[in-house]
Amino acid sequence: MGINIALDGPSGAGKSTIAKAVAAKMQYVYVDTGAMYRSVACYMVTNGVDLDNTEEIISKLSEISIKLEYKDGAQHVILNGEDVSDKIRTPEISMAASKTSAIPEVRAFLFDLQQTMAKENNIIMDGRDIGTVVLPNADVKIFLTASAEARAQRRLKELQEKGDPSTFEEVLRDIEQRDYNDTHRETAPLKKADDAVEVDTTSLDLQQSIDEICRVINEKLGVKKNDDDGAVKKERTPRVLMEVQPISKTHHVNPLKVLVYGILRWAVIGIYHLYYDIRWEGTENVPKDGGNIFASNHRSYQDPVFIALHARVPLSYMAKEELFQGNKAFKWLISNLGAFPVTRGKGDTAVIDTSIEKLESGRNLAIFPEGTRSKDGKVGKGKTGVALIAAVAQTKVIPVGITFEGKLKFRSKVIVRYGEPIVPAEIGASNTDSKSLRVLKNKVMEEITSLVHE
Ligand SMILES: Nc1ncnc2c1ncn2[C@@H]1O[C@H](COP(=O)(O)OP(=O)(O)O)[C@@H](O)[C@H]1O
Ligand SMILES: Nc1ccn([C@H]2C[C@H](O)[C@@H](COP(=O)(O)OP(=O)(O)O)O2)c(=O)n1
Numbered sequence: 500m501g502i503n504i505a506l507d508g509p510s511g512a513g514k515s516t517i518a519k520a521v522a523a524k525m526q527y528v529y530v531d532t533g534a535m536y537r538s539v540a541c542y543m544v545t546n547g548v549d550l551d552n553t554e555e556i557i558s559k560l561s562e563i564s565i566k567l568e569y570k571d572g573a574q575h576v577i578l579n580g581e582d583v584s585d586k587i588r589t590p591e592i593s594m595a596a597s598k599t600s601a602i603p604e605v606r607a608f609l610f611d612l613q614q615t616m617a618k619e620n621n622i623i624m625d626g627r628d629i630g631t632v633v634l635p636n637a638d639v640k641i642f643l644t645a646s647a648e649a650r651a652q653r654r655l656k657e658l659q660e661k662g663d664p665s666t667f668e669e670v671l672r673d674i675e676q677r678d679y680n681d682t683h684r685e686t687a688p689l690k691k692a693d694d695a696v697e698v699d700t701t702s703l704d705l706q707q708s709i710d711e712i713c714r715v716i717n718e719k720l721g722v723k724k725n726d727d728d729g730a731v732k733k734e735r736t737p738r739v740l741m742e743v744q745p746i747s748k749t750h751h752v753n754p755l756k757v758l759v760y761g762i763l764r765w766a767v768i769g770i771y772h773l774y775y776d777i778r779w780e781g782t783e784n785v786p787k788d789g790g791n792i793f794a795s796n797h798r799s800y801q802d803p804v805f806i807a808l809h810a811r812v813p814l815s816y817m818a819k820e821e822l823f824q825g826n827k828a829f830k831w832l833i834s835n836l837g838a839f840p841v842t843r844g845k846g847d848t849a850v851i852d853t854s855i856e857k858l859e860s861g862r863n864l865a866i867f868p869e870g871t872r873s874k875d876g877k878v879g880k881g882k883t884g885v886a887l888i889a890a891v892a893q894t895k896v897i898p899v900g901i902t903f904e905g906k907l908k909f910r911s912k913v914i915v916r917y918g919e920p921i922v923p924a925e926i927g928a929s930n931t932d933s934k935s936l937r938v939l940k941n942k943v944m945e946e947i948t949s950l951v952h953e
Contacts, residue, residue, distance in 0.1 A: 501621035501927070501934060502527075503636075504716060505629035508643035509678050509689060510593075511650030513700050513708050514625040517643070519574075520709045521716065522623050526745075526893065526929035529574060530567065530616050532626035532633070533596070535609045537587035538565045538578045540595035550598050557604045565612065569925060590658070590665065590673060597677040600627075601684035620927040621935070627681055630692035639719040640695035641712060647674050649701045745893035748790050750861040752812050760813050768808050776910055781917035781950075782809045784897060789813075789861040791920070792892075794885050794943050795899035796878045796951055797867035799907045803837070805915045806865050806899050815857040816865040817841040817850060837862070854888045864888070868943060876902065878948045886939035890931045895920040896943055900950025916950040 504527070506514050515531055522529035540550075542563050548555050566577040576584045586592070599605050606628075613633050616622060624633070630640035645653075651671035658665050681689040691697060696715050700708045771777050789812035795802060807814045820840040823830050839857070841850045857864050866888065868881035889896045898918035903911045921942055923929060928939035 501617065501619065502638050502720065502932070503617050503621075503634050504623040504639045504641070505634045505637035505692075505695070506623060506625040506641050506643060506712075507627055507629050507631070507689065507691070507695070508625075509627075509645075509647075509650065509681065510674055511654050512643040512645050513653075513705065514643050516705065517709050517712050518623045518625045521712060524713065525621075525623075525716075526924060528569070528616070528620040528622045528924075528927065528929065530613065530622050530624040531574060531576075532609065532613055532624060532629065534567070534574070534576045534584075534587060535565055535612065536600040536605070537592050537596045538576055538583060539563060539605055539609070540599045541583055541587045541592050542578060543599060544592060544595050550595055553602055556599055556602060560604065560608045563608075565609075567616075590663070593677065594673065597680045601680060601686070603686040606686055621930055621932070627689040628687035630695045631690060632687045635692075639716050640692050641715060642691040642695040642697045643708075643712075644697065644699050645701040647671060647678065650674055746790055746855065746859045748788060750790070750859055752789055752861045757812060761811060764808055767804070771804075771808065774909060775907075775913050777805075777913040777915070779809050779915045779917070781919075784917040784919050785809050785811075786895060786897070786920065787811055789863050790858045790892075790894055791863050792858070792885065792889050792894060792896045793863060793865045793899050793917075794868055794889075794896050794947060795865065796901055796947050797869050797872045798876065798901050798903065799872065801907060802867065802901055803865050805901055805913065807837075807863075809915075809917065810863050812861065812863050813837055814863045814865045815839060815854075816867075817854075851884070851888055851891070855892055858888075858892050858894060868940070868947075876904075876951075878944065878951055881940055881944040881947075883936050883940050885943055886928070886936040887931060889921075889923050889943075890928055890935055890939055893923055893929070895922055896939075897921075898943055898946035898950055900947055900953065902951050916953060918946045918950050921946065 506518050508514050515533065518529050518531070521527070543550060543556055543559065546559065548559055550556070564579050568575045568577055575582050576587060610633060613624065617624060617634055626633070630637055630642070648671065651667060651674045654674065655665065655667050655670045658670065698708070698711055698715065703711065793806050793810065793814065795806055803814060803816045815837040818833060818838040818840060820842050822833060822838070823840045839853055854864055866885045868885040869879040870882050873879060885896070897920050900916040900918070901913070903913045907913070923939055926938060926942055928935040
């Protein structure tokens with residue numbers, strides 16, 4: 500179960516703008532339930548359904564599929580495969596949504612979808628009934644308001660920017676009509692939950708509103724008192740959330756080094772083709788830039804080289820510290836090939852910092868989540884370290900599957916498969932809380948396993 504923040508209030512109070520900003524700041528998923536109601540209305544309007552004919556509206560619900568997708572940080576609303584993100588924002592659809600959202604069957608239809616999203620992710624969800632009906636146990640509930648005039652003024656500005664000729668009076672009338680519809684419907688009317696914090700934004704500008712909401716959230720997520728026994732509930736502090744700092748992709752490995760590395764790579768690829776019966780698959784999945792994690796099953800000491808040969812930017816990888824203690828020339832060699840030491844079995848936390856530093860410096864990082872080589876070729880369960888590094892750095896993880904029969908020897912048939920990159924935030928792992936790490940680790944191990952067995 501993720502952390503859930505419920506944000507309710509009337510139209511134009513600032514819910515979606517603020518929720519988006521908070522989601523970006525806290526690396527949460529933003530769920531715009533209004534967009535879902537708008538999509539239902541959009542389908543009805545587009546298909547000529549009479550909005551006073553409740554029976555017909557209900558009968559059409561089974562034809563609707565709604566998805567919220569996240570591309571380049573923006574939320575897109577997909578209705579039956581079509582991106583309707585812009586289409587649902589017209590005054591006509593606003594008014595239609597206000598009408599169709601009063602129908603209990605429409606609400607029940609969207610309720611399941613909303614609850615599922617809340618279960619799977621850390622989310623901030625905005626709407627009218629989130630704190631009262633959809634997420635009655637939300638960790639934080641906020642009721643956002645502003646005077647009808649202030650809200651109408653904001654909407655008018657928005658509409659004017661889009662070239663819409665509506666007047667202030669018309670917009671105010673629409674807002675008041677929708678407020679009336681939303682607060683007077685029988686099912687899940689707009690009202691403040693008893694345990695919600697009310698924030699009035701009438702005299703606050705946007706930044707002040709965002710700051711106030713962040714303050715309320717931090718206060719609520721900090722330490723929560725259990726009303727029944729006065730004990731402090733299991734603390735879910737935002738401290739952990741703050742540690743997530745997506746690495747900056749502005750650091751690049753020296754281009755000359757990349758060029759020399761490229762020439763060497765191709766020379767080594769040639770040698771490897773002579774020595775092994777080797778093939779690389781899925782090379783189109785390898786990002787052209789650095790700062791990515793390659794997570795692979797571990798079969799042999801050659802694995803870092805196998806993985807590196809199709810990555811354009813050099814790789815760093817962890818190697819057991821004993822390798823750095825013996826022969827100085829060997830230490831020099833492996834260090835220059837990107838290895839850095841890790842103390843095994845001691846929960847070496849410095850290695851996490853070093854890994855992040857490597858990624859930040861623009862290098863790629865190879866990790867073998869199983870920790871040790873597999874003798875029989877079976878993929879083990881994997882440790883959480885890979886997920887922790889990926890979650891803290893919020894960077895792509897490219898799963899890799901390495902297969903060969905028995906022991907690696909001259910002319911062994913080797914296949915190295917690169918899978919599609921995993922983006923932590925897209926699979927609900929936008930934090931370092933235990934649920935995010937579990938989700939991420941499981942996904943990485945699943946992908947590696949299926950690449951090995953393809
Ligand atoms: N506190 C505020 N002060 C000024 N403008 C605001 C404020 N909050 C929101 N806005 C602006 O008002 C408009 C409506 O806000 P929006 O987030 O769409 O409201 P809601 O989701 O509650 O309907 C947006 O253009 C937004 O930039
Ligand atoms: N949880 C929700 C969310 C929206 N609705 C209704 C109320 C509104 O009339 C429509 C559209 O909501 P939306 O939040 O997009 O509207 P505004 O952006 O506030 O104008 O859906 C609802 O009934 N319950």
